[in-house]
Amino acid sequence: MSSAGPAVHPNAPPPGPPSISCRSVCSGYLGTEVLRDVSFEISAPSVYVVLGPNGAGKTTLFRTLAGILSPSRGEVRIGGVPGDHQAARDRMHYLSHLDGLPEGFTVREALAFYARAERADDGDVERVLDKLEIRDLSSQFLGRLSAGQKKRVSIARVFLRERDIYLLDEPTANLDPKMAKEIRGLILELSRDKVVLYSSHNLYEAREVGRHVLVIKDGRLTLFDRIENLRSSKFRLGVRLLDASASLPGWDREGEYFLRELTGPEDVPPILEELVRRGIKLREAREMDNPLERIFE
Amino acid sequence: MAGPQAETAPQSFLGPTIRRSLRSGRMILAVGTGWTVILGVAIGLGSGSAFVSSFPLVLPIFGSMAAIGSLTVFTSDRTKGVLEYLMAYGVTPRRLFTNFLVASLVSISIVLVIAIGAGVGAYLAAGNPPSVALVVLLGGYALPMSYVSGAFSTTVGMYWSALSSPREGMNSPVGVAPFLGILPPVATLALIGVFGATVGITLEGFVLVTGTALGVVSVVVLFLLADIAHLLRRERLLSSA
Numbered sequence: 001m002s003s004a005g006p007a008v009h010p011n012a013p014p015p016g017p018p019s020i021s022c023r024s025v026c027s028g029y030l031g032t033e034v035l036r037d038v039s040f041e042i043s044a045p046s047v048y049v050v051l052g053p054n055g056a057g058k059t060t061l062f063r064t065l066a067g068i069l070s071p072s073r074g075e076v077r078i079g080g081v082p083g084d085h086q087a088a089r090d091r092m093h094y095l096s097h098l099d100g101l102p103e104g105f106t107v108r109e110a111l112a113f114y115a116r117a118e119r120a121d122d123g124d125v126e127r128v129l130d131k132l133e134i135r136d137l138s139s140q141f142l143g144r145l146s147a148g149q150k151k152r153v154s155i156a157r158v159f160l161r162e163r164d165i166y167l168l169d170e171p172t173a174n175l176d177p178k179m180a181k182e183i184r185g186l187i188l189e190l191s192r193d194k195v196v197l198y199s200s201h202n203l204y205e206a207r208e209v210g211r212h213v214l215v216i217k218d219g220r221l222t223l224f225d226r227i228e229n230l231r232s233s234k235f236r237l238g239v240r241l242l243d244a245s246a247s248l249p250g251w252d253r254e255g256e257y258f259l260r261e262l263t264g265p266e267d268v269p270p271i272l273e274e275l276v277r278r279g280i281k282l283r284e285a286r287e288m289d290n291p292l293e294r295i296f297e
Numbered sequence: 298m299a300g301p302q303a304e305t306a307p308q309s310f311l312g313p314t315i316r317r318s319l320r321s322g323r324m325i326l327a328v329g330t331g332w333t334v335i336l337g338v339a340i341g342l343g344s345g346s347a348f349v350s351s352f353p354l355v356l357p358i359f360g361s362m363a364a365i366g367s368l369t370v371f372t373s374d375r376t377k378g379v380l381e382y383l384m385a386y387g388v389t390p391r392r393l394f395t396n397f398l399v400a401s402l403v404s405i406s407i408v409l410v411i412a413i414g415a416g417v418g419a420y421l422a423a424g425n426p427p428s429v430a431l432v433v434l435l436g437g438y439a440l441p442m443s444y445v446s447g448a449f450s451t452t453v454g455m456y457w458s459a460l461s462s463p464r465e466g467m468n469s470p471v472g473v474a475p476f477l478g479i480l481p482p483v484a485t486l487a488l489i490g491v492f493g494a495t496v497g498i499t500l501e502g503f504v505l506v507t508g509t510a511l512g513v514v515s516v517v518v519l520f521l522l523a524d525i526a527h528l529l530r531r532e533r534l535l536s537s538a
Contacts, residue, residue, distance in 0.1 A: 068384045096378050
């Protein structure tokens with residue numbers, strides 16, 4: 001009788017739920033603490049947006065979770081094992097804010113270089129060339145690529161092997177709007193069954209992609225919550241009319257939008273119903289302020 | 298049935314590092330090899346005794362220059378964040394340094410093989426007899442001194458590069474590396490010269506001075522590699538960008 005069980009893809013991540021546990025972590029560079037007493041637990045697949053001003057410690061957090069920096073105090077555990085163990089590293093993909101592309105290589109050679117480090121194969125290289133739409137760049141030397149093209153190649157590296165935790169430090173920086181949108185799509189796709197930690201300076205992008213937010217200020221975690229639980233200090237509803245020349249008496253105007261300040265999102269449905277009842281044809285209705293902006297106020 | 302993935306060390310990247318080092322240092326490799334070949338052939342076709350007494354002594358100076366390729370790649374990888382990625386995969390700083398060091402030794406081997414082949418070929422083609430002194434000087438001085446000097450300039454150069462802020466040009470570790478590489482052979486020859494002028498140089502004295510110099514430099518290189526975890530913090534290998 002055959003003892004073979006269900007086939008397991010060689011590139012599949014190890015079994016067990018993806019989890020990140022950060023307990024009282026202090027970390028930094030050359031004796032200078034950047035992260036101070038950071039604690040959080042992540043165990044559910046989703047996109048977790050890491051926000052904070054420049055120099056707040058976002059990159060240091062990513063480097064510490066990736067096992068590049070060792071915590072001076074506290075503990076990082078990935079999937080239940082210490083973060084600097086190979087078993088923990090094998091569960092994670094880390095995308096630095098730097099491209100990390102080896103000079104003197106063509107795009108295909110660079111991906112093959114990382115495929116080797118990842119124990120992936122040539123087939124995986126070919127797959128990501130198509131996935132990130134960089135096949136036409138495959139024989140070009142990295143030095144000849146634009147910043148955006150390099151970023152795409154760098155992101156392609158992340159898809160060489162399947163992991164269950166993705167640490168993405170500013171993945172859409174330097175990308176054109178079309179490519180940035182595609183990357184956001186890929187990140188959302190990943191987050192169905194994987195943990196994605198993602199940093200960005202674009203609050204609208206963060207709100208579009210993120211489900212949870214971690215805010216770091218002065219090296220401390222000041223907020224960890226679902227984005228939907230965040231409220232703007234004011235809630236402004238903006239509507240755009242189908243007839244651009246029409247007006248909406250009693251509403252303020254900002255560009256193409258007519259604005260009204262409300263107490264909260266629960267006030268939106270009755271107002272929209274009222275507008276429709278009055279026969280006003282709406283093209284768009286949206287919340288004008290991003291609750292994430294409050295974090296930087 | 299496949300169980301949980303076993304804990305495995307990251308794949309070796311020695312092969313790609315060697316190829317990149319050769320590619321990056323190809324000009325200096327070509328120039329270094331070219332000069333040694335020209336020098337070897339020119340002296341080899343002339344006086345046999347001049348060849349035996351001078352060719353093995355200049356070989357390490359050109360040989361150690363071949364280490365520049367891997368040092369260039371190391372410095373570039375640090376600045377561009379490649380080392381950061383490799384550390385995220387689990388590659389230790391010691392393994393990083395060892396890989397670049399081996400790549401450097403491979404480049405040195407290329408210069409030595411071509412230069413010795415051309416030089417000794419010219420020496421023999423000129424009708425000079427095979428010489429025991431030549432074999433002793435090549436095997437006992439030129440080859441080990443080339444490798445040890447190259448290892449010294451690569452290792453000290455990598456430390457220097459990691460400990461300093463990224464910069465380019467002649468003041469950078471890459472720019473200064475050739476001078477680091479010629480330090481051991483020049484110091485050894487200077488010591489031999491001093492001994493020769495005071496007590497007179499013998500084969501035993503030559504072997505003693507050379508052996509001591511090789512031993513001291515090797516110990517320095519091995520210490521820098523073995524104790525890297527204490528001597529060099531991991532964050533030194535991260536780009537400051």
